[in-house]
Amino acid sequence: MAKDYKNLQEEIIDVCLRRGIIFPTAEIYGGASGFYEFGPIGELIRQNLISLWRYHFIKSEENIHEISGSTILPEKVFEASGHLETFNDPLTQCMKCKSMFRVDHLLENVDPSKNYDAMSLDELSEELKKSGLVCPKCKGELGDVRSFNLMFETKIGPSGGIRGFLRPETAQNIFINFRRISHSMRSKLPFGIAQVGKAYRNEISPRNFLIRLREFEQMEIEMFVDPEHMNSHPRWDEVSTMEIPILTRDAQKNGGKAIMISVEDALKQGLIPNQFFGYFMALESEFVKSLGVSEDKFWFRHLLESETAHYSKANYDLEIEFPFGIVECIGNAYRTDYDLKKHAEKSKTKLQIVTDDGRKVVPHVIEPSFGVQRLFYILLLSSYRKGDREWTWFQFPYSVAPYEVVVAPLMKKDGLKEAAYDFFWDLKDEGIDAIYDESGQIGKRYARADEIGVPFVFTVDYQSLDDETVTIRDRDTTKQYRIPMSEASDVIRELIFNVLTFEDLKNEFKEINSGKKHGSDKEPSPKNGKKTEAKKNPEGKKGKKGKKKGQSKKSKK
């Protein structure tokens, strides 16, 4: 198992480097652990991934607004949020009353001669045990030493008088802009504020390629809800019967598996705290499936009490299973009014909403938080294909593929090259994401297109010169049909948006015999019959119309 994983990860890293998908940061200077950059192809995919998310969670909603905030924030923000206190020093928590204490401070009272700053967490734990110290408040037992030294610190301004920190999550920008946004958008509860952006954590030990990074990107929503109406989501009916996999706390304790349960039932059984929380879980489930993750490979894990912050009323992580282990890529938290109250107190600003019936309420917050790099990696892992042809390829959902189509002349001579190049520009002028490739033999270009997951290739051949047709090759089956150039952009659009499947072209256009001409006796064995998962999940690209979540959205008003 572990070995398979290693090979799989190595293969994916290999293709990422060769094909311009992901690079290690500062590689020519020896690299920087925990930092990776998106290459040209990776960046196209990343942008599409973010667009797909934006489509699912913002554009398909009525009251969720996106902002883009500063990544450096002054110290006070994190004093209020609690990050400064809880992310920076070796801490111990009283097992009884849950109070947190700085271990170095406690120990300095015992033996001031030792340098506790230089000690490891283990050493500090040992010192703490040896000291026999108990909780100063309640005399309870003190837990193991934990360090949360995760924020990158910086100084703001020439005098450096103000301490700043690179934000460890995007969420704080949303809370500190709450009043401005709610006023300028004339917001009524419930409403959401979303943000896509970088966050930074100085991880002790970055690992596993894109999984644990020091600089990463989050896509977050803070959904603000009237605490008295947590169970009146206006679109609940659209999702209530949708089934999602839940790994309950009981199941975790007993080694059980996730159960499929409708969000309605999950709510009734008290597994999830409210409709708003369940609504997002339902959407996330659909979203993850649209990335090509199969239904039996992910679940929502209810975090154990020990993993849950004291102010949080519920946490569910969406986890995806791979041969090597489990990747957590979406976190859901019911943060109640904790953040707004803390910032209101610290900033002496009222962070509240006046409801229609005249109540002044501090909204409660539901927070779904997505890791871009983790989802990106999951996309690579779940789309990666090998063994059915002589090269590896990515069966990306069309909506996230780096290009829509490659345009290739069959050969460079006899005017084919010129005709193909003109055709390529025609497509681009029509807004098709096309890329032109004339280098090498045609099969090599099909392979190159496959390898970065481009869904289709148009080939301009001799017949094209006679009758203005081109062949279109399907990445997933390697089949080809011949279509008129004049219809090419429409066909691509309809395929990409899943108005048509590739097999639908059969009814209208002629199939082309294709096969290997040169050399080897091995025939490529195109996959037959198996439709790409992508085809079931068309949404998210330019101009695509919304897909129902079960019932018509229009009914919501």
Place this chain on the structure above:
RNA sequence: GCACGCGUGGUGAAGGGGUUAUCAUAGGAGCCUUCCAAGCUCUUGUCCCGGGUUCGAGUCCCGGCGCGUGCACCA
């Protein structure tokens, strides 16, 4: 952060003190080719960084950086 292993063209590998570092593949130019990494010619490009030992270091030693694995930690 600790321990172990590893670091050679873009990618994958060989070379483990001694001429000008080898091979495959890839990239570029061209020939050939009427549809799935064929072939031919030319060409581009490599010893992670810094010290040390040595007449001589890709090779040995030390340190750093990076990657992997385990532990610890963690979204």
